[in-house]
Amino acid sequence: MSQATAKKNGVWATIWEYMTTVDHKKIAILYLIAGGFFFVLGGIEAMLIRIQLAVPNNDFLSAGLFNEVITMHGTTMIFLAAMPLLFAFMNATVPLQIGARDVAFPFLNSLGVWLFIFGGIFLNLSWFLGGAPDAGWTSYASLSIASPGHGVDFYALGLQVSGAGTLISGINFVTTIITMRAPGMTYMRMPLMTWTTLVAGVLIVFAFPPLTVGLFLLIFDRMFGSNFFIVEAGGNTIIWEHLFWIFGHPEVYILILPAFGIFSEIFSTFARKRLFGYSAMVFATVLIGFFGFMVWAHHMFTVGLGPTANAIFALATMAIAVPTGIKIFNWIFTIWGGSIEFTTPMLYALAFIPSFVMGGVTGIMQAVAPADYQYHDSYFIVAHFHYVIVGGVVFALLAGLHYYWPLMFATMLSEKLGKITFWLFFIGFHMTFLIQHFLGLWGMPRRVFTYLDGQGYNAANMISSLGAGLMALGVIVLVINIIITVAKNQKVGRDPWGDGRTLEWSLPLPVPYYNFAQIPLVRGLDAFWIEKKEGNGEMLPAESLDDFHMPNNSIIPFVMSLGLFVASFGALYFASGKEWAIDAVADLPVRPWAFWVLVIGLAITFISMITRSFKDDLGYYVTKEEVLRDLEEQERGAK
Amino acid sequence: MAELEAKSMTDTQLRNLRRQRTKEMRLQLTGFSFMIFLTFMAFGMVALDFNATFIMGIVMLFAFIQVVLQFYYFMHMKDKGHEFAKLFMVVGMFFAIAFCVTFIYIVWIGQPI
Numbered sequence: 057m058s059q060a061t062a063k064k065n066g067v068w069a070t071i072w073e074y075m076t077t078v079d080h081k082k083i084a085i086l087y088l089i090a091g092g093f094f095f096v097l098g099g100i101e102a103m104l105i106r107i108q109l110a111v112p113n114n115d116f117l118s119a120g121l122f123n124e125v126i127t128m129h130g131t132t133m134i135f136l137a138a139m140p141l142l143f144a145f146m147n148a149t150v151p152l153q154i155g156a157r158d159v160a161f162p163f164l165n166s167l168g169v170w171l172f173i174f175g176g177i178f179l180n181l182s183w184f185l186g187g188a189p190d191a192g193w194t195s196y197a198s199l200s201i202a203s204p205g206h207g208v209d210f211y212a213l214g215l216q217v218s219g220a221g222t223l224i225s226g227i228n229f230v231t232t233i234i235t236m237r238a239p240g241m242t243y244m245r246m247p248l249m250t251w252t253t254l255v256a257g258v259l260i261v262f263a264f265p266p267l268t269v270g271l272f273l274l275i276f277d278r279m280f281g282s283n284f285f286i287v288e289a290g291g292n293t294i295i296w297e298h299l300f301w302i303f304g305h306p307e308v309y310i311l312i313l314p315a316f317g318i319f320s321e322i323f324s325t326f327a328r329k330r331l332f333g334y335s336a337m338v339f340a341t342v343l344i345g346f347f348g349f350m351v352w353a354h355h356m357f358t359v360g361l362g363p364t365a366n367a368i369f370a371l372a373t374m375a376i377a378v379p380t381g382i383k384i385f386n387w388i389f390t391i392w393g394g395s396i397e398f399t400t401p402m403l404y405a406l407a408f409i410p411s412f413v414m415g416g417v418t419g420i421m422q423a424v425a426p427a428d429y430q431y432h433d434s435y436f437i438v439a440h441f442h443y444v445i446v447g448g449v450v451f452a453l454l455a456g457l458h459y460y461w462p463l464m465f466a467t468m469l470s471e472k473l474g475k476i477t478f479w480l481f482f483i484g485f486h487m488t489f490l491i492q493h494f495l496g497l498w499g500m501p502r503r504v505f506t507y508l509d510g511q512g513y514n515a516a517n518m519i520s521s522l523g524a525g526l527m528a529l530g531v532i533v534l535v536i537n538i539i540i541t542v543a544k545n546q547k548v549g550r551d552p553w554g555d556g557r558t559l560e561w562s563l564p565l566p567v568p569y570y571n572f573a574q575i576p577l578v579r580g581l582d583a584f585w586i587e588k589k590e591g592n593g594e595m596l597p598a599e600s601l602d603d604f605h606m607p608n609n610s611i612i613p614f615v616m617s618l619g620l621f622v623a624s625f626g627a628l629y630f631a632s633g634k635e636w637a638i639d640a641v642a643d644l645p646v647r648p649w650a651f652w653v654l655v656i657g658l659a660i661t662f663i664s665m666i667t668r669s670f671k672d673d674l675g676y677y678v679t680k681e682e683v684l685r686d687l688e689e690q691e692r693g694a695k
Numbered sequence: 696m697a698e699l700e701a702k703s704m705t706d707t708q709l710r711n712l713r714r715q716r717t718k719e720m721r722l723q724l725t726g727f728s729f730m731i732f733l734t735f736m737a738f739g740m741v742a743l744d745f746n747a748t749f750i751m752g753i754v755m756l757f758a759f760i761q762v763v764l765q766f767y768y769f770m771h772m773k774d775k776g777h778e779f780a781k782l783f784m785v786v787g788m789f790f791a792i793a794f795c796v797t798f799i800y801i802v803w804i805g806q807p808i
Binding site (some may be wrong): 234258261262266292295298302346349353361362 | 779783786787790793794797798800801802
């Protein structure tokens with residue numbers, strides 16, 4: 057079935073294949089392309105911010121446009137770049153690491169990616185349809201209810217749609233890891249990437265519903281005349297802050313935990329050592345996930361919760377430093393005495409330790425509630441979270457891109473260009489954000505579109521902007537690297553790094569669409585490494601060669617997501633010019649068609665759901681003959 | 696994915712399965728009638744005009760018992776292989792209670808503590 061489509065070589069056949077695919081490897085590529093696109097978009101927005109702030113009294117961007125750019129930079133980078141790119145690597149590696157032929161719900165996997173893509177497109181269409189959201193990525197209700205025009209509506213609806221996709225993918229990964237591990241793959245033999253994905257999945261399951269609720273309340277307030285956050289009518293804007301941060305803090309860990317997973321794999325591969333303190337690492341991962349839910353109010357110390365509440369959340373926040381410290385020391389001990397190979401991924405991993413520790417230490421400084429009153433809303437905060445997110449998550453994404461590229465595309469990115477990217481990005485990163493700590497301590501508030509001359513901010517801001525330029529150069533070199541690699545298309549064989557330890561590297565490249573001809577037997581942690589050292593370098597099969605079952609492709613997830621995309625436009629324009637609408641949209645022209653667009657969009661989604669429920673789609677069998685043929689071909693290729 | 700053709704069972708296996716299912720059924724019915732009984736009691740107390748505070752306490756207790764019965768007997772939490780579901784629900788409840796307490800104290804009552 058998927059063989060038949062793969063044989064047609066037309067561009068349209070390929071596009072159709074990707075639109076309907078339920079294969080986790082192809083979905084990983086979709087996540088990578090879409091996430092990469094949004095990453096570049098968010099990066100361009102970052103460059104606009106730094107150009108505006110490079111010199112005092114600049115008028116490169118107007119104040120209003122600056123607000124839109126910072127809002128979209130934050131929102132795009134967190135929701136549309138970092139998280140999808142992590143999902144790309146989770147999709148590419150996790151089923152292979154646990155010895156599964158696909159995820160537990162391949163249909164939902166496809167639904168997740170399409171919801172994210174349509175949500176992301178919807179959010180970014182705001183640039184062309186009357187202005188982007190401008191209430192900051194946190195979109196505090198006191199600001200977002202007052203924000204004129206439809207900008208914040210795009211934010212609320214776009215995130216609702218893409219958030220649904222994330223929630224679905226989170227559930228999918230939790231189920232996959234719990235139920236689909238190969239024989240012998242016990243919990244305490246799972247690679248760290250799988251463990252961190254599991255914990256991040258659990259965090260998604262618990263953290264996204266509060267965001268969904270918050271966004272729905274905002275949607276109702278802005279588009280359907282309710283009063284949850286409208287103070288004059290008895291609403292309370294603090295509720296939004298709580299709901300947002302109950303989601304927002306775990307979100308930070310949803311991002312950083314898979315990053316820890318990627319680095320753990322890289323450290324043990326290129327130090328050629330078993331990960332030091334594996335069980336402590338697992339324990340620390342779970343503990344970070346649990347603590348992550350108990351600290352949200354540390355973003356709200358200055359709201360006036362009172363000293364007792366502040367003290368409780370301050371202590372809980374400091375407690376997270378303990379498991380994180382355990383992880384840092386275990387990584388250092390993993391490298392210690394290892395035979396280290398300085399590949400591009402390893403460079404990122406080595407740079408990650410000091411960079412991330414710097415971000416962590418400033419985090420502990422802010423956990424001290426009285427001190428936080430000084431840091432709050434200053435550039436110190438901006439420096440802190442960029443150290444954590446760029447120094448942690450983005451380094452992991454770039455490292456993971458180089459490390460897992462052969463697994464995803466069966467080619468290798470150029471090491472030479474990779475190292476140039478690394479040095480440009482690494483130096484640029486520290487140049488941009490280190491100085492911002494001092495800017496904050498000198499009193500520069502965040503989210504200001506310009507500053508006056510003679511306040512002592514000039515030189516530091518210029519250094520910061522130059523650093524951002526270096527980072528942009530680094531990304532440009534990376535893009536050139538990718539283009540060259542794709543154009544050359546020099547295929548590599550199995551275990552291209554030579555030191556692969558986990559199951560995914562035991563597969564032939566490109567990975568067959570069914571992953572494993574026979575489900576492997578796992579004999580311990582670092583399953584492939586054990587077979588290399590103690591066996592003949594081949595995984596032992598846990599089942600005899602036989603027909604096995606695979607799911608069919610489906611266009612329904614695409615149509616379902618398209619329906620919600622259409623419905624979002626209906627909801628967006630529903631309140632335009634209505635007399636009961638909030639002031640922000642009350643003087644816009646009335647759109648009588650909005651209601652019908654909403655109905656049609658929802659109808660498309662519900663009809664496709666009904667179709668999915670009533671149409672029996674039992675998948676197909678891959679025959680033993682086909683698998684045997686593939687195995688023979690690999691044998692010939694190897695000789 | 697489920698196997699499309701099921702293997703036929705031996706007689707002993709079949710008998711065991713039947714016995715197990717009968718037992719399960721009896722438990723379900725007992726649980727169900729107990730829950731109906733509790734509901735009747737709750738309605739009865741209200742109809743008989745008992746002291747309001749007393750009713751509130753008892754009804755809350757009944758509700759708690761019903762929730763536990765629901766989870767353990769009807770949603771299979773007592774069975775093997777439900778450890779993860781149990782863990783998730785307990786952790787989820789813990790978080791939910793923490794959030795509710797915060798909302799009640801900090802947002803609703805609105806007094807800084």
